[in-house]
Amino acid sequence: MSTLEIAAATQAKTTGSPGASARRPSSRRLGLAGWLLPIALAALWELLVRAGIANGRLMPPPSVVGRTLWGLAASGELLTHVTATLWRVAAGFGLGAGVGTVLGALTGALPVARGLLDPTLQALRAIPSIAWVPLFILWFGIFEASKVALIAVGVFFPVYLGVAAAIQGIDRRIVEVGRVFRLGRLAMVRRVLLPAILPAWFTSLRSGLGLGFMFVVAAEIMGASEGLGYLLVDGQQLGRPDTIIAAIISFAVLGKLADGLLLAITRPFLAWQDLGRDTL
Numbered sequence: 001m002s003t004l005e006i007a008a009a010t011q012a013k014t015t016g017s018p019g020a021s022a023r024r025p026s027s028r029r030l031g032l033a034g035w036l037l038p039i040a041l042a043a044l045w046e047l048l049v050r051a052g053i054a055n056g057r058l059m060p061p062p063s064v065v066g067r068t069l070w071g072l073a074a075s076g077e078l079l080t081h082v083t084a085t086l087w088r089v090a091a092g093f094g095l096g097a098g099v100g101t102v103l104g105a106l107t108g109a110l111p112v113a114r115g116l117l118d119p120t121l122q123a124l125r126a127i128p129s130i131a132w133v134p135l136f137i138l139w140f141g142i143f144e145a146s147k148v149a150l151i152a153v154g155v156f157f158p159v160y161l162g163v164a165a166a167i168q169g170i171d172r173r174i175v176e177v178g179r180v181f182r183l184g185r186l187a188m189v190r191r192v193l194l195p196a197i198l199p200a201w202f203t204s205l206r207s208g209l210g211l212g213f214m215f216v217v218a219a220e221i222m223g224a225s226e227g228l229g230y231l232l233v234d235g236q237q238l239g240r241p242d243t244i245i246a247a248i249i250s251f252a253v254l255g256k257l258a259d260g261l262l263l264a265i266t267r268p269f270l271a272w273q274d275l276g277r278d279t280l
Contacts (some may be wrong), residue, residue: 081230
């Protein structure tokens with residue numbers, strides 16, 4: 001029996017225990033409680049502006065921002081910007097995560113590849129993101145290719161580092177257990193090594209996705225005609241702080257939804273883990 005099968009059997013026993021089922025409602029309540037802080041801060045700012053204590057010109061109250069969001073949504077403009085931004089993030093994330101996973105696996109597993117590739121990649125990682133903008137414009141023009149390339153660069157490095165570090169950090173005793181059970185090379189990768197690196201890989205994907213949303217702002221500022229980054233610049237040029245905050249809120253909501261979707265997709269692959277996070 002592989003380490004994955006043993007962990008899955010242990011997880012099944014733990015899931016069936018009364019204590020585990022009793023903890024689930026508590027986790028859901030804590031998740032809902034996380035919305036209390038932003039709602040309370042928004043309500044407080046609304047009250048301060050309405051009472052004349054705070055000036056809402058540069059930092060509009062939630063009611064003004066809400067009207068702006070509603071107007072953008074009703075006109076269809078918000079959907080256009082959201083669709084453009086999501087497409088760029090998805091394309092850049094797929095490209096950066098794919099290349100980062102492959103190169104991370106190579107440098108993590110092969111010392112020769114690590115010696116040849118890792119120093120150069122670590123040097124490239126230190127380059128500020130904005131420094132790539134003029135070069136990508138020269139190479140790919142001001143259209144979608146340069147924007148997707150910039151996002152892919154932002155996604156690549158956390159995925160690359162996460163995969164390489166996970167492979168290099170595999171416990172030697174896990175490999176020895178696989179050899180004791182006389183697993184072949186492919187069986188060793190599928191039943192021992194892959195489950196060992198999955199948690200770190202999924203965490204690096206979440207980090208890369210977050211950076212993808214950060215890089216898309218820089219990508220859309222460099223000449224886009226649509227997208228939430230363009231909406232930010234448009235609000236700045238027109239002196240509309242409500243438009244800027246509406247775009248920022250849209251980024252926050254999209255980023256949270258995308259992270260939740262990625263977490264939901266990856267959670268079934270980690271169902272075998274028997275963690276103590278709910279008992280600490």
